Amino acid sequence: MPASSTLRDRRRLQTGREIQSATLRLALREGFEAITTEMIAAEAGVSLRTFFNYYANKEAALVGRRPEIDPGIIGWFEIASGPLMDDLFEALSRHLDDGHLNRETIRLISTLLERSPELVPIFHASLQKLACQIVSLVTSRLGETARPEAELLAELLSHALGHAIRSWSQSDDMSESEITRLARQHVEKVGALIGYGGEAPSR
Amino acid sequence: MPASSTLRDRRRLQTGREIQSATLRLALREGFEAITTEMIAAEAGVSLRTFFNYYANKEAALVGRRPEIDPGIIGWFEIASGPLMDDLFEALSRHLDDGHLNRETIRLISTLLERSPELVPIFHASLQKLACQIVSLVTSRLGETARPEAELLAELLSHALGHAIRSWSQSDDMSESEITRLARQHVEKVGALIGYGGEAPSR
DNA sequence: CATATATTTGCATGGCATGCAATGTTTGCT
DNA sequence: AGCAAACATTGCATGCCATGCAAATATATG
Numbered sequence: 001m002p003a004s005s006t007l008r009d010r011r012r013l014q015t016g017r018e019i020q021s022a023t024l025r026l027a028l029r030e031g032f033e034a035i036t037t038e039m040i041a042a043e044a045g046v047s048l049r050t051f052f053n054y055y056a057n058k059e060a061a062l063v064g065r066r067p068e069i070d071p072g073i074i075g076w077f078e079i080a081s082g083p084l085m086d087d088l089f090e091a092l093s094r095h096l097d098d099g100h101l102n103r104e105t106i107r108l109i110s111t112l113l114e115r116s117p118e119l120v121p122i123f124h125a126s127l128q129k130l131a132c133q134i135v136s137l138v139t140s141r142l143g144e145t146a147r148p149e150a151e152l153l154a155e156l157l158s159h160a161l162g163h164a165i166r167s168w169s170q171s172d173d174m175s176e177s178e179i180t181r182l183a184r185q186h187v188e189k190v191g192a193l194i195g196y197g198g199e200a201p202s203r
Numbered sequence: 204m205p206a207s208s209t210l211r212d213r214r215r216l217q218t219g220r221e222i223q224s225a226t227l228r229l230a231l232r233e234g235f236e237a238i239t240t241e242m243i244a245a246e247a248g249v250s251l252r253t254f255f256n257y258y259a260n261k262e263a264a265l266v267g268r269r270p271e272i273d274p275g276i277i278g279w280f281e282i283a284s285g286p287l288m289d290d291l292f293e294a295l296s297r298h299l300d301d302g303h304l305n306r307e308t309i310r311l312i313s314t315l316l317e318r319s320p321e322l323v324p325i326f327h328a329s330l331q332k333l334a335c336q337i338v339s340l341v342t343s344r345l346g347e348t349a350r351p352e353a354e355l356l357a358e359l360l361s362h363a364l365g366h367a368i369r370s371w372s373q374s375d376d377m378s379e380s381e382i383t384r385l386a387r388q389h390v391e392k393v394g395a396l397i398g399y400g401g402e403a404p405s406r
Numbered sequence: 407c408a409t410a411t412a413t414t415t416g417c418a419t420g421g422c423a424t425g426c427a428a429t430g431t432t433t434g435c436t
Numbered sequence: 437a438g439c440a441a442a443c444a445t446t447g448c449a450t451g452c453c454a455t456g457c458a459a460a461t462a463t464a465t466g
Contacts, residue, residue, distance in 0.1 A: 008412070008463060036452065047415050052454060084396060121331055128324055148366055149392045155362050156393065159355055187397060189352045190359065193287060194394035211432060211443070218444095239421060250446050255423060 016054050019044045020064040024108045027062065032116055062112075062119070063126040064105070069095050069133050077137055084141060085184070091137065092161060093180045101176065106169035113166075123162065131158040160186045219257050222247045223267040227311045230265065235319055265315075265322070266329040267308070272298045272336050280340055287344060288387070294340065295364060296383045304379065309372035316369075326365065334361040363389045 022044035026035045037058060041051040055061040073094045080087040113120055134154035139147055164183035168174050174182075225247035229238045240261055244254040258264040276297045283290040316323055337357035342350055367386035371377045377385075 006464075011463095012413085037454085038452085049416070049455095050414055053414075057453075121328055124331065125324055125328060128327065146392075148389050149396060151366070152359055152362055152389060152393045153396055156355055156359050156397075159358050163351055163354070186351050186355060189349075190355045191394055191397035193352060193356055194359075194390060195398050209433080214432095215444085240423085241421085252424095252447070253445055256445075260422075 015044075015046065015050075016065050019046065019051060019054055019061055020105070023058065023061040024105070024112065027112055028108065028115075032058070032062070032112070032119060059122045059125075062109070062122060066126065066129065067098065067100050068129070070098065074133075074137065078140055084138070085187075087141075088134070088137065088157065089180050089184050092157070092183075093177065096176060096179055101165070103169055106165060110166050110169050124159070127158040127162050130161070131155055134158060156187060156190065157183070160184075218247075218249065218253075219268050222249065222254060222257055222264055223308070226261065226264040227308070227315065230315055231311065231318075235261070235265070235315070235322060262325045262328075265312070265325060269329065269332065270301065270303050271332070273301065277336075277340065281343055287341070288390075290344075291337070291340065291360065292383050292387050295360070295386075296380065299379060299382055304368070306372055309368060313369050313372050327362070330361040330365050333364070334358055337361060359390060359393065360386070363387075 019040065023040050026039055026043055037051055038048055040058070040061060041048045073091050077087055077091045113123065131154040134157055135150045138150035138153055142150065160183040163186065164179045167182060168176065168179050222243065226243050229242055229246055240254055241251055243261070243264060244251045276294050280290055280294045316326065334357040337360055338353045341353035341356055345353065363386040366389065367382045370385060371379065371382050
């Protein structure tokens with residue numbers, strides 16, 4: 001049974017989402033820089049102090065709370081013995097299948113990012129937690145000696161996933177399960193660029 | 204002749220460095236969280252207001268001001284016609300050869316990062332400006348359609364460079380010109396992981 | 407229902423960051 | 437050298453950000 005069985009847990013989740021939603025609504029209406037934490041708290045119907053109980057700052061409220069990769073998935077990965085990339089993307093697929101991704105919310109975020117590109121670094125930073133977990137996965141497979149490469153690979157995968165999720169939010173005819181497929185395509189294109197050169201096209 | 208010909212420019216550079224140095228000194232002595240912008244300003248011998256004329260916040264002062272890639276290098280890249288990776292790393296080599304890298308400063312930063320891993324994201328964020336410039340280089344070569352891959356590749360390269368620079372600061376017998384060589388090695392290992400699989404070792 | 411455990415809230419505090427206008431310094435020109 | 441324009445530094449005032457603490461409120465458990 002998930003941790004959301006108790007009323008308290010459900011409310012906490014709900015309030016977190018309500019604050020994020022309020023932040024997105026206000027940011028789209030007034031511009032992110034123009035809004036204050038007090039406004040957000042008022043819009044979400046909580047006290048300022050409660051706002052800070054949920055998020056460390058405005059930026060965090062924009063991104064919302066992203067759950068960690070389920071220990072069950074990590075356990076599966078450590079047992080799996082396929083090619084590294086196959087197992088990694090399978091683990092990411094299962095993670096996304098948890099259903100904690102709200103298309104409408106991501107769509108709002110994407111809209112905001114297009115209107116205010118200076119916010120993009122906030123979202124890049126929010127991928128760091130995922131990247132960190134991917135590093136754990138990769139080093140559990142390749143050993144500590146491969147940590148430098150694991151960190152680079154994790155950076156690559158998390159950003160590819162972020163990009164794919166934004167693509168998914170934009171096109172209604174893309175299923176959730178295609179996110180990792182798209183991410184993998186991009187990663188493999190990068191692999192080709194690294195591996196085979198990519199000479200300048202004749203002009 | 205560089206832009207540092209005039210006294211004013213030299214002073215601006217000098218003050219910027221002095222503030223960064225003061226920030227590092229204090230952060231190593233007291234811990235980054237424990238110090239205030241007022242302390243930094245006092246230690247650097249400037250007013251608080253001047254501190255904010257140089258850096259937007261404490262974090263930026265820690266990283267210092269990183270110069271952009273010289274337009275001359277960008278021009279060279281756009282004319283070059285070798286394999287993409289060769290030309291990219293050559294451009295990065297030339298950029299680093301500008302000599303704006305102070306080993307002792309980087310060493311202090313590395314020490315600080317080991318003692319306070321929670322600061323690592325600050326440095327990751329500081330690589331974003333470089334990543335952005337790499338995106339420009341890559342799309343100038345491959346065209347706008349390759350932007351998604353260009354962004355991933357840029358992320359990869361900038362992080363690889365960041366890692367290599369930290370390695371360089373730690374070992375006295377590593378020359379500055381070997382930074383890009385090391386970065387490239389790591390990138391190619393990642394390429395191998397992507398391209399050829401990297402099966403789980405038998406246990 | 408009673409108790410233990412979480413959560414929300416208000417208040418007080420101190421750091422962060424910016425605009426503005428006054429003052430001081432450098433530059434380039436005559 | 438002397439002057440005016442451009443630029444840099446500073447103090448002050450202001451308002452937002454973020455946290456600790458303790459009282460009040462809500463939920464869980466038995």
